[in-house]
Amino acid sequence: MANNYQMMTVRVTAIEQATPQIKRFTLAARDGGLLPAFTGGSHVIVQMQDGDKRYSNAYSLMSSPRQLGHYQIGVRREEQSKGGSAFMHDKVQVGDELTISTPNNLFGLADAPAKQVLIAGGIGITPFMSQMVELAENGADYELHYSFRSPEHGAFATELAAGPHGACTQFYINSDNRPLDVDALVDRLPRDAHVYVCGPRPLIDAVIAACRSKGLSDAQIHWEQFAAAPQSGDGFTVVLAKSGREIAVDEGESILKAIEKEGSVPVECLCREGVCGTCETKILEGEAEHRDQYLSDGERAAQKTMMICVSRARGARLVLDL
Numbered sequence: 001m002a003n004n005y006q007m008m009t010v011r012v013t014a015i016e017q018a019t020p021q022i023k024r025f026t027l028a029a030r031d032g033g034l035l036p037a038f039t040g041g042s043h044v045i046v047q048m049q050d051g052d053k054r055y056s057n058a059y060s061l062m063s064s065p066r067q068l069g070h071y072q073i074g075v076r077r078e079e080q081s082k083g084g085s086a087f088m089h090d091k092v093q094v095g096d097e098l099t100i101s102t103p104n105n106l107f108g109l110a111d112a113p114a115k116q117v118l119i120a121g122g123i124g125i126t127p128f129m130s131q132m133v134e135l136a137e138n139g140a141d142y143e144l145h146y147s148f149r150s151p152e153h154g155a156f157a158t159e160l161a162a163g164p165h166g167a168c169t170q171f172y173i174n175s176d177n178r179p180l181d182v183d184a185l186v187d188r189l190p191r192d193a194h195v196y197v198c199g200p201r202p203l204i205d206a207v208i209a210a211c212r213s214k215g216l217s218d219a220q221i222h223w224e225q226f227a228a229a230p231q232s233g234d235g236f237t238v239v240l241a242k243s244g245r246e247i248a249v250d251e252g253e254s255i256l257k258a259i260e261k262e263g264s265v266p267v268e269c270l271c272r273e274g275v276c277g278t279c280e281t282k283i284l285e286g287e288a289e290h291r292d293q294y295l296s297d298g299e300r301a302a303q304k305t306m307m308i309c310v311s312r313a314r315g316a317r318l319v320l321d322l
């Protein structure tokens with residue numbers, strides 16, 4: 001896959017507190033012109049400079065792909081924030097400028113006439129808001145299932161219920177004893193349905209498992225989650241082939257962090273979440289345990305490259321083309 005991000009400056013024109021933990025940011029071009037076109041499910045990477053600290057996070061575009069006078073993103077303040085979501089919540093004000101990437105889509109809609117079923121948990125609602133514009137426009141047979149823990153945490157639920165997608169949206173509110181029953185939902189779907197899920201990892205895993213047990217192929221199951229993969233797993237050794245240096249990657253540490261700590265080789269990285277592809281590195285020996293969302297299944301199986309910001313070694317040693 002080619003990495004085709006370009007960076008641009010946008011101005012924050014509105015900030016809205018959508019729930020106690022989620023803010024919606026509206027971003028416009030600095031010159032007031034149109035922003036680059038995108039398709040439903042696309043994301044941008046926001047780069048933030050906080051003193052000498054720099055953060056990069058990927059956020060789905062939730063605004064309409066047909067209205068390019070602005071983009072909108074929803075940002076949840078993460079308890080375990082690397083710093084980026086806290087910066088967005090605490091420091092970014094209307095009128096500030098932000099550096100963002102051009103949009104890229106790793107969660108696009110399938111080009112299939114079948115039923116399209118969108119399943120969102122919490123902040124996972126955002127990519128579906130832009131996707132549903134395209135689904136409605138194309139006259140698609142689609143439905144949205146949106147689960148959240150209590151009414152005050154249902155970001156954008158009121159506008160969804162009142163808007164053009166309200167008739168095909170079902171809400172599931174845990175505190176009201178109306179939880180989402182993933183197995184029952186998937187069980188009633190036609191066998192050719194395409195299922196999309198975005199939200200917390202347990203929801204994604206439950207939907208994937210239910211779809212597979214119903215016999216849906218992996219090509220019919222689409223998921224996205226922006227969060228750095230936890231760096232669990234045993235430590236291992238990385239050899240940087242160009243310099244011959246050997247670097248120990250500890251448990252709980254990413255290859256990228258270990259290389260940065262050692263300091264001898266500069267590595268390009270934009271998102272640090274396995275999303276953007278800028279840290280893609282050739283594997284010369286050994287195998288990766290892939291944890292990114294960038295490579296295709298075929299590319300992962302080929303074991304030719306890996307994303308060193310999130311993926312780890314499958315084994316005790318990896319030799320990389322660095």
Ligand code: FES
Nearest residue numbers: 272276277279309
């Ligand atoms: S820095 Fe974006 S995929 Fe690694």
